[in-house]
Amino acid sequence: MIQTIFLQAGQGGYMSILMLGGMFAIMYFFMILPQKKKANKEKAFQAELKRGTQVVTTAGIHGRINEIFDDAVVIETGAGKIRFEKAAISRDLTEARYGIKSEAKQVEKTEEEKK
Numbered sequence: 001m002i003q004t005i006f007l008q009a010g011q012g013g014y015m016s017i018l019m020l021g022g023m024f025a026i027m028y029f030f031m032i033l034p035q036k037k038k039a040n041k042e043k044a045f046q047a048e049l050k051r052g053t054q055v056v057t058t059a060g061i062h063g064r065i066n067e068i069f070d071d072a073v074v075i076e077t078g079a080g081k082i083r084f085e086k087a088a089i090s091r092d093l094t095e096a097r098y099g100i101k102s103e104a105k106q107v108e109k110t111e112e113e114k115k
Contacts, residue, residue, distance in 0.1 A: 046086045049073060054093035057084055062093070 049055070053065050055075065061082070063075035074083050 045092070046089060049086065049089065055089050056091050056093060057088045058090045059088070 049065060049068060051065055051068060054062070055065060056062050057075070061075065061077060063077040063082070065073050066076040066081060067074040072083055072085055073089065074081050
């Protein structure tokens with residue numbers, strides 16, 4: 001009985017290993033790789049945050065970055081100042097996308113003019 005099990009497994013063993021490897025490759029290219037790219041892009045965005053930038057948090061709170069710390073930011077909203085983790089910043093309200101002029105860009109321009 002054991003001998004027949006090994007004989008049956010030996011006939012399609014290479015094909016099943018090939019199918020398993022193919023499924024892993026497909027899963028990697030369609031699920032894992034895009035998630036890695038998205039995470040790297042999000043980390044780069046969070047590292048480039050500047051004071052005065054208009055942002056939106058994952059909770060939907062709109063505000064302007066007032067202070068930046070290693071892992072947190074203080075956002076000034078209409079209701080006051082709120083401290084958030086950098087990971088909670090979901091997007092930037094840029095001039096190109098929403099027509100809002102960022103104070104960070106204005107500060108950079110004035111610093112360049114001073115030089």
